[in-house]
Amino acid sequence: xxxxxxxxxxxxxxxxxxxxxxxxxxxxxxxxxxxxxxxxxxxxxxxxxxxxxxxxxxxxxxxxxxxxxxxxxxxxxxxxxxxxxxxxxxxxxxxxxxxxxxxxxxxxxxxxxxxxxxxxxxxxxxxxxxxxxxxxxxxxx
Numbered sequence: 067x068x069x070x071x072x073x074x075x076x077x078x079x080x081x082x083x084x085x086x087x088x089x090x091x092x093x094x095x096x097x098x099x100x101x102x103x104x105x106x107x108x109x110x111x112x113x114x115x116x117x118x119x120x121x122x123x124x125x126x127x128x129x130x131x132x133x134x135x136x137x138x139x140x141x142x143x144x145x146x147x148x149x150x151x152x153x154x155x156x157x158x159x160x161x162x163x164x165x166x167x168x169x170x171x172x173x174x175x176x177x178x179x180x181x182x183x184x185x186x187x188x189x190x191x192x193x194x195x196x197x198x199x200x201x202x203x204x205x206x207x
Contacts, residue, residue, distance in 0.1 A: 117162035
């Protein structure tokens with residue numbers, strides 16, 4: 067088993083080299099919209115899970131997945147050329163939806179702030195009379 071430091075170093079090398087291949091060496095225009103978000107290497111160094119995100123919609127995601135599946139062998143050989151290892155890890159590409167999910171949540175928060183401002187009739191987060199909001203005691207008992 068490799069140490070955590072060694073695994074971290076190899077993960078960083080895989081991420082850098084795979085990103086370089088996608089950005090500069092693959093002549094497919096779909097490769098320019100791919101971001102490698104992280105690489106997870108198994109403790110025995112035989113499997114590498116490469117997480118990526120894509121700028122675009124579901125169609126772009128599907129096309130990019132197809133392109134990555136097609137280019138996987140080339141990228142694995144290029145990564146292998148820089149790693150000083152007896153066996154090159156088997157690479158598996160996995161879509162990372164965390165960036166898309168963060169954008170969706172940000173959009174929902176902004177919509178809620180705007181809807182709240184419309185209901186209040188003023189700026190978001192500021193009461194209409196200009197005084198800070200305070201909890202009012204319930205006098206309806």
